[in-house]
Amino acid sequence: MTDKSVSLPEERKGGSFIKNNLRNYGMLLSLLAIMLFFQVVTDGTLLQPLNLTNLVLQNSYIVIMALGMLLVIVTGHIDLSVGSVAGFIGAVAAVLMVRYHIDFPLAVVACLIVGAAIGAAQGYWVAFFGIPSFIVTLAGMLVFKGLALAVLQGQSVGPFPPTFQKLSSGFIAEVFPDIGTLHPTSLLIGTTLALALVYTSAKGRAREQSHGIEVEPYALFLAKSVALAGVVLYFTYLIASYRGFPNVLVIMAALIALYGFVTRRTVIGRQIYAVGGNAKAAKLSGIKTERLTFFTFVNMGVLAALAGLVFAARLNTATPKAGTGFELDVIAACFIGGASAYGGVGRVGGAVVGAMIMGVMNNGMSIMGVGIDYQQVIKGLVLLGAVCFDVYNQRR
Amino acid sequence: MLEMRGVSKSFAGVRALRDVNFTVNAGEIHALVGENGAGKSTLMKVLSGVYPAGSYEGTIVFDDEERRFRDINNSEALGIIIIHQELALIPLMSIAENIFLSHPPSRLGVIDRETVYRRTGELLAQVGLRESPDTLITDLGVGKQQLVEIAKALSKKVRLLILDEPTASLNEADSAALLDRLVTFREQGIASILISHKLNEVAKVADRITVLRDGRTVDTIDCRTEKVEEDRIIRSMVDRDLAHRFPERQAKIGDPVLVVEDWSVHHPLHPERQVIKNVDFQVRAGEVVGIAGLMGAGRTEFAMSLFGRAWGYNIAGRTKLDGREVHLSSVPAAIDAGLAYVTEDRKQFGLILADDIRKNITLASLDQVASHGVIDDIGELKAASDYRNRMRIRSQDVYQEAGQLSGGNQQKVVLSKWLMTGPKVLILDEPTRGIDVGAKYEIYTIINELAEAGKGVVVISSEMAELLGICDRICVMNDGAFVGEFAGKDATQEKIMRAIMRNERIARSVGQARRVGELQS
Numbered sequence: 043m044t045d046k047s048v049s050l051p052e053e054r055k056g057g058s059f060i061k062n063n064l065r066n067y068g069m070l071l072s073l074l075a076i077m078l079f080f081q082v083v084t085d086g087t088l089l090q091p092l093n094l095t096n097l098v099l100q101n102s103y104i105v106i107m108a109l110g111m112l113l114v115i116v117t118g119h120i121d122l123s124v125g126s127v128a129g130f131i132g133a134v135a136a137v138l139m140v141r142y143h144i145d146f147p148l149a150v151v152a153c154l155i156v157g158a159a160i161g162a163a164q165g166y167w168v169a170f171f172g173i174p175s176f177i178v179t180l181a182g183m184l185v186f187k188g189l190a191l192a193v194l195q196g197q198s199v200g201p202f203p204p205t206f207q208k209l210s211s212g213f214i215a216e217v218f219p220d221i222g223t224l225h226p227t228s229l230l231i232g233t234t235l236a237l238a239l240v241y242t243s244a245k246g247r248a249r250e251q252s253h254g255i256e257v258e259p260y261a262l263f264l265a266k267s268v269a270l271a272g273v274v275l276y277f278t279y280l281i282a283s284y285r286g287f288p289n290v291l292v293i294m295a296a297l298i299a300l301y302g303f304v305t306r307r308t309v310i311g312r313q314i315y316a317v318g319g320n321a322k323a324a325k326l327s328g329i330k331t332e333r334l335t336f337f338t339f340v341n342m343g344v345l346a347a348l349a350g351l352v353f354a355a356r357l358n359t360a361t362p363k364a365g366t367g368f369e370l371d372v373i374a375a376c377f378i379g380g381a382s383a384y385g386g387v388g389r390v391g392g393a394v395v396g397a398m399i400m401g402v403m404n405n406g407m408s409i410m411g412v413g414i415d416y417q418q419v420i421k422g423l424v425l426l427g428a429v430c431f432d433v434y435n436q437r438r
Numbered sequence: 439m440l441e442m443r444g445v446s447k448s449f450a451g452v453r454a455l456r457d458v459n460f461t462v463n464a465g466e467i468h469a470l471v472g473e474n475g476a477g478k479s480t481l482m483k484v485l486s487g488v489y490p491a492g493s494y495e496g497t498i499v500f501d502d503e504e505r506r507f508r509d510i511n512n513s514e515a516l517g518i519i520i521i522h523q524e525l526a527l528i529p530l531m532s533i534a535e536n537i538f539l540s541h542p543p544s545r546l547g548v549i550d551r552e553t554v555y556r557r558t559g560e561l562l563a564q565v566g567l568r569e570s571p572d573t574l575i576t577d578l579g580v581g582k583q584q585l586v587e588i589a590k591a592l593s594k595k596v597r598l599l600i601l602d603e604p605t606a607s608l609n610e611a612d613s614a615a616l617l618d619r620l621v622t623f624r625e626q627g628i629a630s631i632l633i634s635h636k637l638n639e640v641a642k643v644a645d646r647i648t649v650l651r652d653g654r655t656v657d658t659i660d661c662r663t664e665k666v667e668e669d670r671i672i673r674s675m676v677d678r679d680l681a682h683r684f685p686e687r688q689a690k691i692g693d694p695v696l697v698v699e700d701w702s703v704h705h706p707l708h709p710e711r712q713v714i715k716n717v718d719f720q721v722r723a724g725e726v727v728g729i730a731g732l733m734g735a736g737r738t739e740f741a742m743s744l745f746g747r748a749w750g751y752n753i754a755g756r757t758k759l760d761g762r763e764v765h766l767s768s769v770p771a772a773i774d775a776g777l778a779y780v781t782e783d784r785k786q787f788g789l790i791l792a793d794d795i796r797k798n799i800t801l802a803s804l805d806q807v808a809s810h811g812v813i814d815d816i817g818e819l820k821a822a823s824d825y826r827n828r829m830r831i832r833s834q835d836v837y838q839e840a841g842q843l844s845g846g847n848q849q850k851v852v853l854s855k856w857l858m859t860g861p862k863v864l865i866l867d868e869p870t871r872g873i874d875v876g877a878k879y880e881i882y883t884i885i886n887e888l889a890e891a892g893k894g895v896v897v898i899s900s901e902m903a904e905l906l907g908i909c910d911r912i913c914v915m916n917d918g919a920f921v922g923e924f925a926g927k928d929a930t931q932e933k934i935m936r937a938i939m940r941n942e943r944i945a946r947s948v949g950q951a952r953r954v955g956e957l958q959s
Contacts, residue, residue, distance in 0.1 A: 121440035327802040
């Protein structure tokens with residue numbers, strides 16, 4: 043139990059640390075490279091405050107669903123129904139709020155509960171009956187697409203009450219007077235966040251170091267922290283110079299932080315990865331594998347419902363077509379982000395970056411005027427390329 | 439017939455083979471032995487062309503001609519056929535389809551089913567397997583599957599058959615049958631290279647034995663002119679004197695920790711079949727109890743049904759731990775009660791190969807290193823490092839992937855995982871399968887330490903020498919019941935085999951003879 047026991051041979055330190063973490067840095071670097079590329083070819087349109095805000099709004103529901111999908115994929119399953127479920131929940135929300143005039147908080151809670159029930163209904167067959175998730179959720183995809191059509195009776199329903207619209211189109215309340223075009227509350231929150239991030243990572247590093255654990259070299263840590271803080275601050279500045287943080291960004295950030303923590307640091311997170319890594323070994327180690335699989339589907343259902351609400355609020359109407367094809371973007375985001383199709387491998391950060399890569403490409407190509415046809419082609423090739431890169435890395 | 443001269447091969451700077459010389463004469467059985475990582479498999483991959491000419495140094499001469507194999511097809515064309523440890527059969531295809539998978543006799547691309555069927559029948563007769571060519575592979579036991587692989591090799595006009603650990607997962611009877619085949623082939627002029635950890639069988643059939651250590655040939659023994667001594671082989675394999683293959687221990691046996699009464703288990707897929715037949719069993723504190731038996735005797739089924747009903751259907755009986763009746767209704771309940779089960783197949787059921795050592799060790803006892811469901815990463819690291827040191831797991835650090843470790847170190851990781859749960863009774867199922875001699879000794883030492891710490895240890899093993907070497911008491915299981923029990927010092931291989939055979943005869947005369955092939959479902 044001495045500190046010596048956990049220290050490492052000298053030659054593994056330094057440069058090899060970067061090599062061992064190539065995948066994680068590589069992901070971020072490719073996102074930055076893609077952003078830079080579009081920033082240049084769109085003559086700076088990409089990072090204009092208005093466009094950046096739109097980028098967040100446009101991709102929020104994909105990111106939210108990617109968090110749940112990541113857990114599903116990590117357990118070795120897939121959920122093809124999320125797009126239909128999101129559309130269906132949007133329809134239910136519209137009917138509750140527009141037709142029956144039910145209060146917005148009550149309707150939201152009801153929708154999330156319906157989402158959980160949908161996830162439970164699908165997860166039940168997958169987890170306890172061992173029916174392949176591909177089949178169960180393919181069925182779910184058809185069922186909920188059809189139900190959305192039935193609930194809406196084939197028509198678009200809207201508009202939503204203004205309070206509900208605020209979920210997607212609202213911005214956090216401003217408590218201070220504006221400084222020119224800047225929103226001080228958002229600036230304050232962004233700055234605090236940047237400082238908090240640097241502080242916690244420095245504290246974590248010091249704590250690990252005091253126990254003799256290998257930490258990244260100081261120069262690298264410093265560079266990373268400065269870059270991270272810089273990116274957060276710059277992003278904050280851009281957003282604050284439009285209308286401040288959108289409400290949905292706050293929801294998204296909170297969820298990312300929560301799921302990041304759950305996957306990395308909690309018992310349940312560790313157990314989910316164990317189920318995906320080797321379900322039989324996990325089961326014989328006393329892990330309730332069926333229950334965990336069931337849970338990941340329930341969780342997916344809730345997040346799909348939330349995404350459906352966000353999307354409906356953004357469009358301000360529920361249409362029978364809503365949610366079509368979302369599942370593909372969500373699944374692609376997870377795989378671009380380094381999740382393994384065999385289960386057991388994948389990170390929340392990766393899925394988020396994967397979703398942002400897809401989002402930036404969509405947005406950038408649209409600004410450039412690339413047609414929807416070639417956009418699809420390019421996105422497909424990027425997905426294939428990212429997964430090939432992963433496989434190549436593992437063979438090395 | 440075959441001569442490999444000065445073969446060297448490196449992987450990313452690590453020398454796997456150094457100047458190895460290896461010859462095989464026509465019609466001989468040549469055994470290749472060595473610890474895991476000694477270079478046996480690498481040498482055979484060079485020979486079979488898996489590593490193509492140019493990726494190694496040295497020459498291969500076969501039939502007096504230098505050969506430069508580009509891939510495995512080149513070597514197969516000359517009749518050099520390798521059968522890997524992991525069998526390459528397709529489970530849901532028939533024996534005939536598997537044997538003629540790559541080159542089925544056909545006319546205009548349409549498979550000639552009659553010829554396939556007839557030739558399969560001939561080949562099966564040659565290897566002594568009495569099964570219909572239409573039988574699916576999945577319906578055969580491992581021993582028979584091994585014979586199908588050999589029949590497949592015969593279909594390719596084999597001249598040099600390479601078998602990588604063919605008996606690792608076979609029981610003694612099946613192993614003996616397989617080795618008999620090799621002897622028959624020798625008479626027909628087919629040479630074999632036999633890679634094996636089981637020195638007794640090597641000594642029985644081999645004409646010559648070559649020992650590899652650290653990628654070098656260290657010894658070649660001609661069994662026809664010299665007497666083969668296992669100790670000599672072991673010494674050259676490990677380069678250290680293992681006069682005693684089993685560590686000494688003074689048994690201090692206390693009260694019964696685990697008592698099982700009237701235990702009965704049915705097959706989950708065939709509920710009418712009783713796999714474990716109302717058996718009684720007990721382990722005392724500080725005692726090492728062995729369970730001997732043939733494959734399919736029900737040993738693993740018994741152990742797994744005890745371990746929180748992880749296997750079986752309609753399980754009945756009573757279990758007492760430390761004199762108190764307990765209901766081990768689920769795996770978590772069994773772990774909480776103080777039971778641990780180390781599976782016979784550590785890769786499939788024991789480890790998460792893609793995860794690191796640390797995560798594997800703490801997997802069954804995360805609650806110990808977490809509070810309110812949040813893992814204390816430093817506490818976890820310390821616990822894992824502690825076990826890594828105590829169990830002498832050889833790795834760079836606890837962050838190394840379990841899949842990269844050798845068999846012995848993997849087994850130590852699994853043992854660490856179970857020790858961390860603080861068990862009172864450990865059931866070890868084939869704890870040294872596929873592990874080299876040096877690591878086996880270490881596992882035995884760990885077993886002794888566990889017994890000395892007052893734990894009850896149950897060892898299930900198909901290697902009788904091992905049970906005789908480490909157990910205080912040996913129970914013999916056959917056909918789902920205990921048919922004999924011996925004190926460790928009184929037991930001999932003959933006595934154990936006799937107990938099994940007597941029971942087999944009785945069972946057969948009653949008309950109950952059934953070979954239970956399937957293990958875990």
